[in-house]
Amino acid sequence: MERRRFLGVAGLAAGVTVAAPAVARAAPRVKWRIASGFPQSLDVLRGAGTLFCETIAEMSDGAFTATLAGPGEGAAPSDAADAVTRGAVEAAHTASCYSTSKDPAFALGTATPFGPNTRQMAGWLRSGGTELLDAFYARFGFAGLPCGATGAQMGGWFSRDVSGLGDLKGLRITTAGLSGEVYRKLGAEPRELAGAEVYASLEKHDIDAAEWAGPYDDQKLGLQQVAKNYLYPGWRGGAVAHLFVGRAAWDELPRAYKAMARAAAALVTETTLARYDAGNPKALREIVAAGARLKPFPRDVMEAAYKASQDVFADLYEKSPDFRKIHESQAAFRNEDLLWFRVAELPFDVFIAQMQARG
Amino acid sequence: MERRRFLGVAGLAAGVTVAAPAVARAAPRVKWRIASGFPQSLDVLRGAGTLFCETIAEMSDGAFTATLAGPGEGAAPSDAADAVTRGAVEAAHTASCYSTSKDPAFALGTATPFGPNTRQMAGWLRSGGTELLDAFYARFGFAGLPCGATGAQMGGWFSRDVSGLGDLKGLRITTAGLSGEVYRKLGAEPRELAGAEVYASLEKHDIDAAEWAGPYDDQKLGLQQVAKNYLYPGWRGGAVAHLFVGRAAWDELPRAYKAMARAAAALVTETTLARYDAGNPKALREIVAAGARLKPFPRDVMEAAYKASQDVFADLYEKSPDFRKIHESQAAFRNEDLLWFRVAELPFDVFIAQMQARG
Structure with missing residues (x-):
């Protein structure tokens, strides 16, 4: 549509119209229990689960809600994912790599040594990686939504x-x-x-x-x-957290709530990464000062x-x-993307770092 | 709550319960027109606007929708933002920097020479940056949601x-x-x-x-x-796109729809960045081959x-x-974050690039 005409016509209509629809349709009530694989001490990752719960509740006006709990004393980190597999909870917010002992492929959902950095992992996940992981997770009875990221860590x-x-x-x-x-x-x-x-x-x-x-x-x-x-x-280069959702709970979810869950997970990922990026420099200064x-x-x-x-x-x-x-899929994406990073991202970042180091 | 008990109790309840609420409440119907500042040729950025529209429609089951149009032939890039200011459309998906001639502060919402890279910009936006920009945008009659990112570009x-x-x-x-x-x-x-x-x-x-x-x-x-x-x-180091929403349209938006819009914008940002990260390496290879x-x-x-x-x-x-x-706020965040990038992110990325260059 040509823009001038679009704007002209559009200007005649009311901006926001609130009207009762022909048939009042009730939003289905869905209540999930989410087992968290992260202790309270990891407040950003644990908080990512809380933020997910708050976001879906807000988007659905309280119709789609979830409560977050765990882990209990002495629970192994992989317990949260196991609770989904055996149907004790609808979902778990955890790290895929906690289940690596079941199958090494679980490591690939979180991070691998000398594997993709945060940005490359996010790129791969949105370029077929999520679907590949999901097909693997299905064998354990759940769907996986990437939901949180840490950025690079320390040695x-x-x-x-x-x-x-x-x-x-x-x-x-x-x-x-x-x-x-x-x-x-x-x-x-x-x-x-x-x-x-x-x-x-x-x-x-x-x-x-x-x-x-x-x-x-x-x-x-x-x-x-x-x-x-x-x-x-x-x-x-970075680590990703996942929301594992039991297949039955996911399949029963109305289409609108699936969209809410996916978007909430993206918001959570962006927010946790930002919280680490804001918190790590200060903590590092204090650690070195100590x-x-x-x-x-x-x-x-x-x-x-x-x-x-x-x-x-x-x-x-x-x-x-x-x-x-x-x-193989992850490495291929990373290697190709790295060629581009070597041209645009890294020379920019390295130059700025040099300028800052010079003072 | 202790986790063992939580899981035990939880196991007794049905996973997904669908029941008519006491009072059937109608979802308010909201229909926006969004002027895009991006031509069809920029299919990722233009597509980001389309994805935003699709996502809110899906999340709201068709109650909160938007149509995307523009720019028309000969329209200046800043026209989309102007259309919001004068109330011709509810929102515009565009780049803040297109309005730099009105006030140089508009550049800061998108990118500045030798300023934050993509990750540092995202961190700053979620650490008070969005609120600072929003207070500035309010003078022009709109609220701003970061909605799309390009990653680093070429010289x-x-x-x-x-x-x-x-x-x-x-x-x-x-x-x-x-x-x-x-x-x-x-x-x-x-x-x-x-x-x-x-x-x-x-x-x-x-x-x-x-x-x-x-x-x-x-x-x-x-x-x-x-x-x-x-x-x-x-x-x-990277550029950010914005969804500018007219203050009246934003203020009239039900709380649930505001949450949907924010989460949809995060999903759009993640998706556009991934699309550029997937598309840039191939295009670069072809450009050099040509x-x-x-x-x-x-x-x-x-x-x-x-x-x-x-x-x-x-x-x-x-x-x-x-x-x-x-x-000042943006530079302070970037400089502090850069100290951390110089320790963890850059040495990792540079090492991997060296290993790849070695073959």
């Missing part, structure tokens, strides 16, 4: 100085998912610990190091009090870890056809 | 080789908003042209260069056919442009109190 806390690859030999490090496999190939001894145990284990020297999250979350755990060296960068030694991973460690991650992926290709299928 | 197309700052002397370049002011300080002669005129003007040598967008959009305009040198990076010379801006040009941008901002501080207030 972690190390009690001992890491000045080269040799320092990883026998290092007892707690980490999650595939990072542990990479560390194992480098001669370290990965341990799985619940979040609540990390502080005490570092303090008692039961472990030598902990890959946790970023400054905002790490500071809350107080890790700067029990380890000295804070290494960067993390090996995952005495942490901020230092980069030695180059030989980075290169060996990168190579080890490729070996880990090759191993997993043999073990899980789903991992292979999804990882 | 543009140059008929002549640019091997140093001297090559910018007298360069007739078409560009938008504050980039033009930066070019002017570097001795170039910026020209404002409508998008439809760029191709012909380059072909006829009426201009020597054009800063347009990124490969996906540039390719559609066919700029690779009329200029040889394709320079990177663009001076804006003979374009892809090359970085010379270092002296980048540094002089950076310095000139600071001078442009200082000038604008004198002219517009709104520009000063909003820019």
Whole structure:
């Protein structure tokens, strides 16, 4: 339609018309229980679940609501997803990677070592990635909506100085998912610990190091009090949280509520990323002011870890056809996108960083 | 609530209950006309407006709808925003920077030379930036919802080789908003042209260069056919589109529809960015295969442009109190966030780029 005419005609009509429709239709009432895989201490990720609940309630005028609960004391992080599979709750807000022990392909929904960064992951998810993951999640009885993002994280806390690859030999490090496999190939001894145990284990020297999250979350755990060296960068370019919805609950959802859930999840993702981007710099300053030694991973460690991650992926290709299928798609998108990032995004970002460093 | 108990109780209730509420309440019917500031040729940005309309209609079951139209032939890009101000339409999907001639502060809603990148802009918008912009937009009679993002763009197309700052002397370049002011300080002669005129003007040598967008959009305009040198990076780290909604239309909107509009805008932003991230690499490959010379801006040009941008901002501080207030907030957020990017995001991204370059 030609614009002049459009504006002309449009100007005659009332802007907002409120009228009773021919048949008053009741909005169906839907009430979900959402199990959260995130403890209260991770207030941004936990808060992402709360924001999702608030947003759908507001959009539906209270007809589509959800309550968020968990995790209970001692519950494994994967319990939230399990609760969906067995039908105990309609949905879970959690990290896909918490279920990696069931199938390594679960790691791909969250982050992989040296995999896509936050932006590339978001691009892949909206370019067929979500559908691929969803087909995989269906085997466990749920649909997955990406719902939250952390941005890049830190390499972690190390009690001992890491000045080269040799320092990883026998290092007892707690980490999650595939990072542990990479560390194992480098001669370290990965341990799985619940979040609540990390502080005490570092303090008692039961472990030598902990890959946790970023400054905002790490500071809350107080890790700067029990380890000295804070290494960067993390090996995952960013991590994504998911809302897992039981297939029955999802299929029964009216089309309008599905659209609300998808849009609410996008709003939640944008908001959590912004909260981390606002909170991490301040926390990092305070952590360093409190005495942490901020230092980069030695180059030989980075290169060996990168190579080890490729070996880990090759191993997993043999073990899980789903991992292979999804990882190949994710890697192809990332590699292609990276060519563009090397032209436009990175030269811009690096130039600005240089200007800022110069003062 | 303790999680075990929560799950136990929850298991007894039906998942989805559909029941007629005590009083059947009609969803108010709201119909907006949205003027788009983007032509059909910019199918991602124009499509962002369409996606917004589709999303609110789906979420509201057809009660809250909008039609998208414009721009007409010969309409200035700022016409869409003007149509909102004078009440001819309820909303406009456009770029804030198209209205920079009214007040330079309009540029800050979209992008500024050497300002925040896409992620930092999104972080600032959700950390008080949206409210600051909104207070400014209110003076022109509308509310602003960030609704779409492009990611980083290219430096543009140059008929002549640019091997140093001297090559910018007298360069007739078409560009938008504050980039033009930066070019002017570097001795170039910026020209404002409508998008439809760029191709012909380059072909006829009426201009020597054009800063347009990124490969996906540039390719559609066919700029690779009329200029040889394709320079990177663009001076804006990313650009944001806005949905401008007339104050009356916004204030009359039921609370539920406001929530729908905000969430739909977030979904649109995520989707457009992903579409550019998916489309730019392919377009760039094709543009280079067709003979374009892809090359970085010379270092002296980048540094002089950076310095000139600071001078442009200082000038604008004198002219517009709104520009000063909003820019100070935006710059403070970006600078603080950049410290964190220099630790976690950039070292990760640069390392991966190095590994990819090595092959």
